[in-house]
Amino acid sequence: MWFRFKKKFIYAGRGLGYVFKRESSFKQELFIAGGAIIVGWYLSFSKAEWLILILTIAVVLSAEVFNTILERLLDLIEPRLSIHIALLKDLLAAAVLLLCLAALVIGLLLIWSHIS
Helix, strand or coil, X not given: CHHHHHHHHHHHHHHHHHHHHHCHHHHHHHHHHHHXXXXXXXXXXXXXXXXXXXXXXXXXXXXXXXXXXXXHHHHHHCCCCCHHHHHHHHHHHHHHHHHHHHHHHHHHHHHHHHHC
16 A cells, blocks of 8 residues: 555656656746745744645646646647647636736735735
């Protein structure tokens, strides 16, 4: 049982490695997340604020992973870019953008509560 559990972490690690190596957006989001964590530490976030920050970071990074999955799947379905596939990829990017904007607002509200 432990071996199966350990293998799941290995598979997940490979997936994260893939996204980290091939997706610049994921790296940028990780960098911003690191900055948010430093700001949270500097401002002495409460436990509730840390939970909100960590959940927000996890949602954005997970959305980027799902975006990558679906883009690769679309590439398998139709290797040449058609207007339909392009639209689907644009919609995926829009979904991630909306989550990033929401994360930005959440981060600014967390910071604002400490400096106001």
